[in-house]
Amino acid sequence: MSAQSAEAIAESGHMDAASLPDWVIPPPGGFTAEIFLRMRDLPRHTELIDGSLVFVSPQRKWHVRVINLLRDELARQAPESLCADREMTVKLGERQAPEPDVLVVSAEAYERDEPSTYYLADDVVLVVEAVSPDSEIRDREIKPRRYGEAGIKHYWRVEEDAGRTIVYVYEFEPAGAAYALTGIHHDQLKVTVPFDIEIDLTAVRKRR
Structure with missing residues (x-):
């Protein structure tokens, strides 16, 4: 039904x-x-x-546009060993199966036939969550803990503030068993891990 x-x-x-x-x-x-x-x-x-x-509420225009931008740029800039995907479930554990907005996985996982509807935690290099009003607690607190516990090394949280897109970049720190904030990026995102990435965040406002 x-x-x-x-x-x-x-x-x-x-x-x-x-x-x-x-x-x-x-x-x-x-x-x-x-x-x-x-x-x-x-x-x-x-x-x-x-x-x-x-269950999620209907997506806002900003949410859709930022997902499209990040997925497209990550796919374009990723090395041959990695691929970007969007809105695919990741089986993290016995009772955890979230759906990141954007994710970077191994090329092998991206290309395999089965499982066809989800990835495994070991497949994933980076997860990205774009925060909506109804997802603030999940994206800021709950999901990062679950992604970290599953061994996913890189996590980005994307937020909108007064029309600007801001990306909070985290890397899992084994000694503290938690994600550590490594940068806050306004207008321009530039990082060297998990690979060299440079994204014009102002392009979110220009996308159609």
């Missing part, structure tokens, strides 16, 4: 549990990644975080 059908049932006032989608009522202890990855008819961009389903 689709999400739209569930909404129709709710509006009618006839909330028969047997008629609702399986994902409306979580199992004891929450969903596992294995169950989540087999589920169908979920709303687009649904994530699994700490065993709970997380």
Whole structure:
């Protein structure tokens, strides 16, 4: 049953549990990644975080444009051994399967046929999250912890402030077992890891 059908049932006032989608009522202890990855008819961009389903609100124009810019530039500048992708689920652990806005993975993982709907944590070199009003706590606190625990070395958090795009760049620091902030980039993003990258962040406003 689709999400739209569930909404129709709710509006009618006839909330028969047997008629609702399986994902409306979580199992004891929450969903596992294995169950989540087999589920169908979920709303687009649904994530699994700490065993709970997380649904996202409609994307803003800035959010779409910054994702497109970063994915395109990372794909263009990446070495042959790496590829950029966008909005693909990453299976991090037993109850973790988030969907980063942009990610850089090994070329081998990008090109393989199976699994076709998600990546594994070991495939991922960089994850990027563009913060929306409803995702601030997840993108600033929860997701970085889960990505770090899964061994993903590089994390970028992208935010909008008064029309400017700002990128907070983090690198996992093993001694502290957490991400360390290595730079805050306004207008121009220039880093040397995980490879040489230079992106004009003002281009977000110019994209169509």
